[in-house]
Amino acid sequence: MISSIAELISDRIGMMPAGERRAAQTLIANYPLIGLKTVAEFSAAAGVSSPTILRFVARLGFQNYPEFQSALQDELAAQLQSPASRTLNPPSPNGGAVSPMLEATLDNMRETFRHLSDKQLADIVAKLADRRGKTFLIGGRFTDPLARYMAAHLAIVQPNVFHLAGQESVWRDRLIDMGKRDVLVIFDIRRYQDSLVRFAETAHQRGVQIVLFTDQWLSPIARFARHVIAGRTAVPSAWDSSAALFVVAETLIGAVTRQLEADGAKRIRELENLR
Amino acid sequence: MISSIAELISDRIGMMPAGERRAAQTLIANYPLIGLKTVAEFSAAAGVSSPTILRFVARLGFQNYPEFQSALQDELAAQLQSPASRTLNPPSPNGGAVSPMLEATLDNMRETFRHLSDKQLADIVAKLADRRGKTFLIGGRFTDPLARYMAAHLAIVQPNVFHLAGQESVWRDRLIDMGKRDVLVIFDIRRYQDSLVRFAETAHQRGVQIVLFTDQWLSPIARFARHVIAGRTAVPSAWDSSAALFVVAETLIGAVTRQLEADGAKRIRELENLR
DNA sequence: CAAAATACGTAACATACGATACAGCACTCC
DNA sequence: GGAGTGCTGTATCGTATGTTACGTATTTTG
Known part of the structure; x- marks a missing residue:
């Protein structure tokens, strides 16, 4: 079950070409704020061109860049409304071996x-x-x-x-x-x-x-x-x-x-x- | 000392005309995400016209709408990076210098x-x-x-x-x-x-x-x-x-x-x- | 109550943003 | 080693977005 975009990315980052992977990495590193900025800023931060960013979000399954941004915003909204969930019970994408x-x-x-x-x-x-x-x-x-x-x-x-x-x-x-x-x-x-x-x-x-x-x-x-x-x-x-x-x-x-x-x-x- | 935009708003909301006040209230109610969307969406949510939104952000001291959005993003970034400030005071036994x-x-x-x-x-x-x-x-x-x-x-x-x-x-x-x-x-x-x-x-x-x-x-x-x-x-x-x-x-x-x-x-x- | 000033919205405008077509390049596979 | 495939960046285009001008409505004041 994939709920957050961050999970979606780490799920598919393996099948991405180099340029898009760099986009993915910079997004994860500054999650999610870079994704709320313009394509130009995002691409500059990642050190790739604008089309690469667009191909990246397309690969994640979004129709266009604004749709991708909306998804990020919705996610943020959910997070901000329940601050407790971030500190206690980290909704850790990592239920796995690292958590213990x-x-x-x-x-x-x-x-x-x-x-x-x-x-x-x-x-x-x-x-x-x-x-x-x-x-x-x-x-x-x-x-x-x-x-x-x-x-x-x-x-x-x-x-x-x-x-x-x-x-x-x-x-x-x-x-x-x-x-x-x-x-x-x-x-x-x-x-x-x-x-x-x-x-x-x-x-x-x-x-x-x-x-x-x-x-x-x-x-x-x-x-x-x-x-x-x-x-x-x-x-x-x-x-x-x-x-x-x-x-x-x-x-x-x-x-x-x-x-x-x-x-x-x-x-x-x-x-x-x-x- | 005013540090956040939310404070800035509640500081000046008194001297605002009706339309801008509605803009301010909707922003506070859905803080800060509405402010990251487009002027059109913001204005629709507030039930006012686009120019009113622009006059509103101008009154807050921003030169233009993108500048206002950048400020909101920076604020969000600061929040996201130090979740500690959002959890209420952890009961650290060592009140001293090591705790922070x-x-x-x-x-x-x-x-x-x-x-x-x-x-x-x-x-x-x-x-x-x-x-x-x-x-x-x-x-x-x-x-x-x-x-x-x-x-x-x-x-x-x-x-x-x-x-x-x-x-x-x-x-x-x-x-x-x-x-x-x-x-x-x-x-x-x-x-x-x-x-x-x-x-x-x-x-x-x-x-x-x-x-x-x-x-x-x-x-x-x-x-x-x-x-x-x-x-x-x-x-x-x-x-x-x-x-x-x-x-x-x-x-x-x-x-x-x-x-x-x-x-x-x-x-x-x-x-x-x-x- | 009238006149002025302020606030607000409609509509036209310019810009900057996302999207796309295309060409160059590297890598893979035969 | 050569043809083919796939990835990436440059340049161009269309459009959505922010901005501004202006006319109307509303409030304020003498």
């Missing part, structure tokens, strides 16, 4: 943040934004990309941010640069990696403050960590989900950036000039 | 998945799980970690998965290994990177099927992409959020794994033995 995964992920995030106090986050932000020391980031097998992601952003708003990559022996040697004023951000979810635990322990002994991103069962590194962020990771999949930790990381990135706004802005401007 | 960020992120995910059909995901999964070809992954400055994350997982359940890292010249040379049966997964959100666009174009010319993760404004790479995933990225922060794309990536990882379960399980067992 998404729902679980959203729950994980809410739960993760529920156990996270503002104070805790503020403390971590203050520490990360304190530029008297260096910041090191490292992750495990699957979580190292999160460390990279965070490092890529932090390195822009402040100096002395280092992502520890490559072979174990390489980053182990970097311990020599770490001291009391420095921060080490570690991502470690199960199955926890011995190498990371040993690394954390040594860093801890050197007085480095450790911020740990882990799952709800807590990596053994939590023993040595000054701050522990425990994210929910359970989803209906063969793998654990790092999405909640990812969002926490983004939140911290945003907060640190805001904290350093004054100096950060200047720094960002300098960086722009360097290009 | 989290709420925006959750909305982004819901919106992103709302525009994603099962069929589209299934097509991508089928392509990624098709082991007759190779899978390459690459990302932009901030999104490359997502490519890494996805590669790390996919590489476990199937052979011939490669993350393209390092200098541009290095991965550009890998093009020689790519052909019609291969898939290239690209992450590119604004500001879009020229090097990636060029890379995608060349790959496309070689017949490589491209799966693009981008933001709602669509990277120029969408031109060449077989599948486009447009994630919402807007959050109250100095940075864009890649969290929605991250969740889509995890969803795909899970689905591909399930698809390959039979062979994958055997493969995972072998990997375990190798340690």
Whole structure:
């Protein structure tokens, strides 16, 4: 049963030629507003010609463009009249396999943040934004990309941010640069990696403050960590989900950036000039 | 402060003559859809003549009717993009600074998945799980970690998965290994990177099927992409959020794994033995 | 109550919009 | 490798749409 035009499109997008598919994609991406504009604007946004747009709507089964627009408007009207249906019960075109995964992920995030106090986050932000020391980031097998992601952003708003990559022996040697004023951000979810635990322990002994991103069962590194962020990771999949930790990381990135706004802005401007 | 057109109307409806007032009332009653239709339809619905409608929009301060319609559309676009503002205050326990960020992120995910059909995901999964070809992954400055994350997982359940890292010249040379049966997964959100666009174009010319993760404004790479995933990225922060794309990536990882379960399980067992 | 001013609709106009015909091009299949 | 098919963009056309001018009706004011 096809009720919305969006469904209709995704149903037939497979059988469309390249140009019309691009039209379909831009419409889905800016649904449905692009479709309410003129053919010329639509075609420009999609990067195709006007006739391609018209052929596209014809393929969807509409006699002409105005008829297509009317259908979009009717759909919008229905949506606007029952705002509840959009938030609760997403009339998800996806009754299928993705929905439980998404729902679980959203729950994980809410739960993760529920156990996270503002104070805790503020403390971590203050520490990360304190530029008297260096910041090191490292992750495990699957979580190292999160460390990279965070490092890529932090390195822009402040100096002395280092992502520890490559072979174990390489980053182990970097311990020599770490001291009391420095921060080490570690991502470690199960199955926890011995190498990371040993690394954390040594860093801890050197007085480095450790911020740990882990799952709800807590990596053994939590023993040595000054701050522990425990994210929910359970989803209906063969793998654990790092999405909640990812969002926490983004939140911290945003907060640190805001904290350093004054100096950060200047720094960002300098960086722009360097290009 | 008057922000919406509806407010503007109720502000000035008092000083309007009878006919224009009827126009105003019908617009408010069917807000804003009547305003998106033609002058003739609007006038018929209000029971007045076309010129009255035009005088009405002129009194609101618009130069002409299309300008008025554009304003309505912009307003609608803003509403549709942040459904949060329409749900009444979620009872967030954390009243603090993190909450808006989290709420925006959750909305982004819901919106992103709302525009994603099962069929589209299934097509991508089928392509990624098709082991007759190779899978390459690459990302932009901030999104490359997502490519890494996805590669790390996919590489476990199937052979011939490669993350393209390092200098541009290095991965550009890998093009020689790519052909019609291969898939290239690209992450590119604004500001879009020229090097990636060029890379995608060349790959496309070689017949490589491209799966693009981008933001709602669509990277120029969408031109060449077989599948486009447009994630919402807007959050109250100095940075864009890649969290929605991250969740889509995890969803795909899970689905591909399930698809390959039979062979994958055997493969995972072998990997375990190798340690 | 009369005269002026304002509001409204009818009808003619110009523009911009959607529609169509056609030619060039790429790809496929024999 | 060549004929054929199908897709796409350019250019042109007809028309629906917004706009304006003007005459009539209605209200307002002295």
